Amino acid sequence: xxxxxxxxxxxxxxxxxxxxxxxxxxxxxxxxxxxxxxxxxxxxxxxxxxxxxxxxxxxxxxxxxxxxxxxxxxxxxxxxxxxxxxxxxxxxxxxxxxxxxxxxxxxxxxxxxxxxxxxxxxxxxxxxxxxxxxxxxxxxxxxxxxxxxxx
Amino acid sequence: xxxxxxxxxxxxxxxxxxxxxxxxxxxxxxxxxxxxxxxxxxxxxxxxxxxxxxxxxxxxxxxxxxxxxxxxxxxxxxxxxxxxx
Numbered sequence: 001x002x003x004x005x006x007x008x009x010x011x012x013x014x015x016x017x018x019x020x021x022x023x024x025x026x027x028x029x030x031x032x033x034x035x036x037x038x039x040x041x042x043x044x045x046x047x048x049x050x051x052x053x054x055x056x057x058x059x060x061x062x063x064x065x066x067x068x069x070x071x072x073x074x075x076x077x078x079x080x081x082x083x084x085x086x087x088x089x090x091x092x093x094x095x096x097x098x099x100x101x102x103x104x105x106x107x108x109x110x111x112x113x114x115x116x117x118x119x120x121x122x123x124x125x126x127x128x129x130x131x132x133x134x135x136x137x138x139x140x141x142x143x144x145x146x147x148x149x150x151x
Numbered sequence: 152x153x154x155x156x157x158x159x160x161x162x163x164x165x166x167x168x169x170x171x172x173x174x175x176x177x178x179x180x181x182x183x184x185x186x187x188x189x190x191x192x193x194x195x196x197x198x199x200x201x202x203x204x205x206x207x208x209x210x211x212x213x214x215x216x217x218x219x220x221x222x223x224x225x226x227x228x229x230x231x232x233x234x235x236x
Binding site: 034050051052053055056059060081092093113116117118119120121122123124125134135136137 | 157159160161164205209212213214228230231232233234235236
């Protein structure tokens with residue numbers, strides 16, 4: 001499955017191996033790995049809980065992958081996003097894209113991540129010394145996504 | 152018209168409700184109308200659905216604009232801007 005929402009961890013190497021297995025056309029694999037920081041907006045973060053919208057999340061991610069496939073010459077793509085309780089240093093999200101050459105794969109991977117940040121229904125709640133705190137959306141994420149809008 | 156409402160993240164916590172089945176009067180035609188209809192419940196509803204609060208809305212799992220017309224039996228979700236990744 002190119003889209004997985006799960007509580008458990010994932011193995012980056014195993015996922016990449018599976019994604020490109022049996023496809024000798026592949027000459028480039030680009031991956032992004034997002035991890036939990038122990039600091040955000042001036043507060044230390046002891047952990048976080050990720051909530052999502054089951055049903056919509058899968059459709060939103062599929063739509064993002066379809067758009068990437070339509071725009072760049074890529075072969076396979078994969079998004080794994082964890083939900084539930086996570087601790088600093090934990091893996092949160094991975095995106096992987098295969099293509100013949102690196103240029104297409106780099107662009108598609110960055111596009112998928114930028115869109116995910118603004119269009120996929122996930123929400124983070126951080127556990128800080130001051131108590132639970134829902135993370136605010138960043139203006140910089142909107143700016144990053146708007147770069148991809150076709151002129 | 153019958154709708155199924157869903158609330159997520161900070162909205163769900165503030166309203167203390169994650170889903171609700173609702174029958175709306177025929178005057179409520181769009182997402183924006185629905186927001187006002189719920190706002191008029193007052194109290195915490197008026198607080199979290201006030202104009203100027205940054206909210207997103209999905210109709211049948213698609214992110215939509217406030218002007219989007221409602222549909223019979225639709226699932227309508229309200230939530231804050233997303234923060235995944």
